[in-house]
Amino acid sequence: MPTDPATDSAPLPILLLNGPNLNTLGVREPDIYGTDTLADVVDLAERTAAELGFGLRAAQTNHEGEMIDWIHEARGAVCGIVINPAGWTHTSVALADALLIPEVPIMEVHLSNVHKREAFRQHSYISPNASGIIVGYGIRGYEFAIRRLAELVG
Numbered sequence: 001m002p003t004d005p006a007t008d009s010a011p012l013p014i015l016l017l018n019g020p021n022l023n024t025l026g027v028r029e030p031d032i033y034g035t036d037t038l039a040d041v042v043d044l045a046e047r048t049a050a051e052l053g054f055g056l057r058a059a060q061t062n063h064e065g066e067m068i069d070w071i072h073e074a075r076g077a078v079c080g081i082v083i084n085p086a087g088w089t090h091t092s093v094a095l096a097d098a099l100l101i102p103e104v105p106i107m108e109v110h111l112s113n114v115h116k117r118e119a120f121r122q123h124s125y126i127s128p129n130a131s132g133i134i135v136g137y138g139i140r141g142y143e144f145a146i147r148r149l150a151e152l153v154g
């Protein structure tokens, strides 16, 4: 398990990233995305990470450059990344490239089953750079992603 050089024993934290529009979870298309909020997602992720002995850093942005900066800063600072890239999944080569920079396992999460939806949602620029992909489990997908990440880095 990669450890924090500052303490030389605690594992590096997991980074949870959520992309555009996910700050509106709970009110946005609840028939597709459910009624849980982003705060519920972060709470579930924090509890799951803590149960497995990991800290968690969580952030959401609607600005692609800000997301890319955070991913650059994650190099050497986190043990893995759980990301719901939202709409950038289907558009962003830049985000896919950035996710290679930290050299840690990446778990891609989608609340909805994107394969059951519009054709444009069925291609992901992120998936070729992901260690695992979880789609269609609602917010429990984040829990599964953290459990798998802990297995991969543990």
Ligand code: DQA
Binding pocket: 020, 021, 084, 085, 086, 087, 088, 089, 109, 110, 111, 112, 113, 114, 121
């Ligand atoms: C999403 C699926 C994407 O196609 C969409 O643009 C989102 C959310 C999901 O979690 O199901 O914003 O990533």
